[in-house]
Amino acid sequence: MINQDSKTILEVRGLHANVNGIEILKGLDLTVKSGEIHAIMGLNGSGKSTFAKILAGHPAYEVTAGTIIFNDQNLFDLEPEERARAGVFLAFQYPIEIPGVANNQFLRLAYNTVQSQRGKEELDPLEFDDFVREKMKLLEMNPDFLDRSVNEGFSGGEKKRNEILQMALLEPKLAILDETDSGLDIDALRIVANGVNQLTNKDNATILVTHYQRLLDYIVPDYVHVMEAGRIIKTSGKELAKELEAHGYDWINADDHSKTAGVRL
């Protein structure tokens, strides 16, 4: 929801970044306030996933210019794990498999690490088991998940649900969902979207990175941004996604870039 008095959670200015020496982001600006849901759309290669990974601090990406302020802090001062503890959460497009590590063990370590950093109570294995089972209901997950190795042998839909389960446990300030809808059938999409909707509130914010409009039928964004060649070239309300769906990304190119490029409310 948009509320002009809300606190700014994320402020990105003039962001340039390289991967393997190739410039991917070329002056990206974005402001996100608490309570808001932003969708970033764009063609493959436009830089949207790169932006998601840079927010989380992925070491393969090199920031060459620009600033990111997260919750009044310079984000670049924080290591990836410190960003996570401070409330930056990335739901991965391709969640990583970790053979031999039980999901419940991994989830509890993540939960307790973040809890202790925030000065909150840690849970022992039994308490955590009750707690996580409750959260799993939100995503209609089978309790068997807990005993399996992290993401190993999970279907695409199971992996994505596991990501949102982690989001539910870690209660981020800023959640970035990187193509969470890809590879999901319609039922899984509904469940995942429903989970995300229950986790959004006036104190946190969500960035949805997606290629398709269909996720936005379930999670309704306050803003839709279109990325191209490493910059946001158009920003509008939720209706923009529908127009993109109807006309394709070329429709924007037909538009006059100069009026909309980089403009943000």
Added chain:
Amino acid sequence: MSAVLQNLVNQPYKHGFVTEIESDIAPKGLNEEIIRLISSKKNEPEWLLAFRLQAYEKWLSMSEPQWQNVNYPKIDYQSISYYSAPKPKKKLASMDEVDPELLRTFEKLGVPMHERAALAGVAVDVIFDSVSVATTYKEKLAEVGIIFCSISEAVQTHPELIKKYLGTVVPVGDNFYAALNSAVFTDGSFCFIPKGVKCPMDLSTYFRINTEESGQFERTLIIAEEGASVSYLEGCTAPKFDTNQLHAAVVELIALDNAEIKYSTVQNWYAGDEKGVGGIYNFVTKRGLAKGVNSRISWTQVETGAAITWKYPSCILRGENSVGEFYSVAVTNNYQQADTGTKMIHIGRNTRSTIISKSISAGYSNSSYRGLVRIAPTAENARNYSQCDSMLIGDQCGANTFPYIQVNNNSAKVEHEASTSKIGEDQLFYFFQRGIGAEEAVSMIINGFCKEVFQQLPMEFAVEATKLLSFKLEGSVG
């Protein structure tokens, strides 16, 4: 990891293990005279001298194996001194005298308190109010008729058992290093579990650690009579240093009908510095004979130290329905080299074997699994399952798998699976993104990778081994 700890692991042991040069030391070089000297110094019976001399004869006709996937400068066997009088280690009066940095390493590894004392060279009696742990255990074992002592002691007190079993599993001319060991071994452990006795506790070399150094040519012999069982633990997680570079040990296990021997090793010899200078050459021959029906030999090893490791703990499955198991984790970092695996020789009917090998390579190290599964024509319905997984950390290390399978009986079932994975940037980043730091992330990944092997270790040992691995690999990831 802090530079302090890194340095500590790589520095020579300050206390206990290194003593001043003794005067009672044999001149360098190996010849018949030296072997006679060793035998007479140890007051050995004539047959044992004959055993040594026979081994020496064999050794002279052999040449050092070249087939293993390791590189090292040629060893000059004539520049080694093969005998020095057993030297009691200098004892410290209390834990206060121990180097505080050493204590911090123990703390980090989670070595239990009484072991820390023993390892640091503090007299255990001082710590435990004059009640020696070792003595207490010895009395308890004697009650059920178990013999557990040094092999030199056993030669004097139970010569008939030594004569009956020594060299029956690893013959004197088995291989170059075994022959050398048979000629010049100085000490080691002897363990005898009589008929029907289940050893009431895990036998550990910890108990013997404070007596005297066993030297570079260690010899171990373990016998479990009919229906007996024992779990034996060798080594410890604390870093172990030695001035001798070459270590050529021999371990023989014999299990009679329905007997079970479980042999677990945690090896953490000095591995050389981060540039690959120094470090122990660990060339070991370990073999178990599952002689009786329904007998079982199980090897579990966690190899983390030594500059070069060359060992293949093996099982000869002669008894009908006998079982052989090999569970191994080998970790190499910096310039370490490991060529390790097992041999499962199926001779009896319905014999079964399992091989689970996990190797983790980091830095510039190289790790090879080399294993043989042989099904003899007599081994009806033999079964083997092998799984070899390698994990690479960084892009300068290597891992190889050399499985040899020889099947001479059509009823056999042999399965082999292998995999190679990498602790990559992405895997670590996933942990970081969930708030988990590098140290815990690596520990969790490694532990998950090695789970099937660690499950085989006695619990305390498993906890220590987990910490040891993380400790060894710290700084090599991320």
